[in-house]
Amino acid sequence: MAFYSGFFNSKGLDRTYTAEDFTSYLSSIICNGILDTYGQNFKLTAANSGLGVVLGTGKAWIDGHYFINDSRYVIDLTSYQDESLPRYVAIAIYLDTTESVRSVSLRLFAGTPAENPSLPSIPQDEDHVRLLMYAVRMNPGASRITESDWFDYREDSNVCGYCKCILGKCKVTELMSQMAQLIAEVAENNETIAALSNQVETLQTEVDDIIGGIIEIGTCGDNIHYVLYENGKLLLHGSGATYDYEIGHSPFWENDNIRSLVVSDGITEIGSSVFERCVNMASASFPSTLTTIGERAFFMYTHGGLRELVIPSSVTTLGEKAFVDQDITSVTLPATLTTLGTYIFMGCDQLTTARVECSELPGFCFVSCGRLQNLTLSHNVTKVCSHALNYTPLRTLTYEGSLADWAAVTKQTNWDGNAGDLNGLDKVQCLDGYMEYNDETREWTEVHE
Template identity: 45%
Template sequence: MAFSFGFFNSKNLDRTYTAENFCDYLGSIICNGIQDNYSQCFKLTANKLKLTIGSGKAWIDGHYFLSDTPYTYDLSSYVNESLGRYLSVGICCNTGENYRKIEFEILAGTPATSPSIPRFKDTETKTYLTLCAIRIDAGATEIKVTDYRENTTYCGYVRCILGKCKVTDMMSQLAEITEQMKDYNTTIAQLTGKIDELTLKVDEVTGDVVSIGKCGENINFTLFSDGKLILKGTGAMFDYDNSSNASPFKDNPDIKSVIVSEGITSIGEYAFEYCNNLKTAVLPTTLKAIKRNSFMPHIDEYIVHQNLYGLIEITIPAGVNEIARNAFSGTSIKSVTIPSSVSVVGEMAFSECQKLETVRYSGKIISDRMFVRCIKLKNFTITKSTTEIFGGCFNYCESLTLITYEGTISEWNSITKHTNWDGHAVGTIETPLTKIQCLDGYMEYVNGEWREVHD
């Protein structure tokens, strides 16, 4: 019987360790396969008789293989004019004393009327991950690829911690937990709404009423002397404008807080425009839309860089799917979370919010000039729910140097980005934004372009 152990510091060279020792150790906790959170995961692309293997990282028996750029093979030499054949393409780890390397390898099958797929066979010194099988018909001008990357028999993805789960599985589980938290938050919001309803009933009995009226087909409002405005009913508020059809609340300095009851589905256009003393708004879980200029305070040249007026805090319910143009422009909010339910966003929805410091963004799009001139904005997180970023959205954001993205570099690159999305366009005061932090590295703005830096 023999024992082995490690790793310990050497004293007078009494301990030595080889690469094989480390590979044995890594192989015991990292299963063979493609690392699924690195770059393109060896994405396979066929173009006529050419096969391109995207960048990626793989682990084989504790050894790692990294390809940081796409690699293309011309397979025209394998075409047989009379018979079809298969090829297998894989990654070979060769530990033979005269090799000691990992590389792509092609195994060609025999041309035949009914060809069979050749299979890589592991040996004492060779271990394979098969990426794909390729069919080349007789006289072919293009290839047909069967992707094996998901197939655990031939390849599969790395499963860490003794093969328990893939890296992205853990991320998915975190996402599930996040969704559960959203459900809990919704429940809390509903309970809070019920408390607010009870408060309303008390106010209606004991409060000093200043005015009452209608602001929707089925919505009534009551304004109390303490500045509390209560909206009760169902459905959408009326839409107003800033001229002949003005909101009954427009430019009312007596309104200090708004409570919108459950059952109401929209905040009307220009509803609370120029309500400069309105500091808080409680919105219901039934809300679907926050319309144009709905909470925008009056901004004159004297206060444009002070943000003395308007909302100081807001919670956007998880069911909201639309935030229209200038909805919160010029308000005094310091932080905001945009839920994943938001799919329609108007221009400049949060422009000129010059006290805004922190944003967590899960909406589908970041709209045109959405955060323009938010001069104190410095903490900005984008989740994987976002698919499109429009131009000018970060123009004149003087404090924004970093954006945190909760996905990989590859996922970040898949987001549609319009011209000058980052505020670096010629002719504007450039934003200091120079880094997008991702899960597997970061994007860095250098010499007028964004570059990938992988961890």
């Protein structure tokens, strides 16, 4: 039969419909995901004690089928803890349409214990579909699970996401009008917040002027002034960009008195070599107005400097060798980054964990990061540049997409650090399998799970 129609009232059982008819219809108008208007959207919290987590109430749609949790549900993960190695346990909503099952349920999928554990694979085919909500890291010897131990994938439309296409609620023109109004209100609120933040920074500066001795004052931009206090805090205030400096000519060059940096709201660019070799600068606070961090801006040469680094989501440009030899232990490259230099984190010997959310992993990015153990590339990544991972101990890379998605990623010469006698990546873990490197053939092969 080539044509179908429905639905109609039955007279004498001349019209019959199955559950599959309804799910097929519903799946055409409701996309898979969590329904954000019901309950707590399956929010995860730590249990009061032990190796447990609590899943909040929620409702989800998956291929026209629904799944509801109408009360808080405790998940005991004790049995998944390995004695000596960490592992990940995935928490997913799982649809099984095989004839013997026919249900949607909450399922746990355990990964393999390893020094650098990968996300567990969750099988998917025409009869099995998953919504991956969380991946919980089970550390050996841990007595509690905290929020820092899990990754939340509810927002990631590649593996879960929220229902965004329930039709018939309003006309498109009305929806667009409402969105435009909301965007205008958000922009106005952001301007208010920015103004208030600037006032707070100004007041704090006045307080420091009163209670703290000033070591040095000066200018480092056309509209940027700086104050260095006895307590080691360096405050930059003003607007626009700092100057670009030649190596060794910044007023902060090799200044051992600087222990922390506060860049005030209104400053948009940190220029070249501004804070080079500030060995005792352990922390830096950046404003939401910052868009550019220039070449060698925080170049260290010898180890020291920043112990923590948060790159604001406003930043679009990171210059070459911007954070060489810093003491940071983790870093995230935000999705807003569009212009990236090479050697950005070269020699950051304390760096163990990194995440790339922008579209490109730049060339020589993590070269000689001698403790790098965990690197995650988001589904946004479309290009991995040359020599990005040379001379690191990293053996497994986690990619938050499918094997097909990974195949579409552009990979430049020696992207994996395996050229010549180098010992680079062995594995790229994807959502539906992994890529495995063969040292003898020097080729990558797919392994589906």
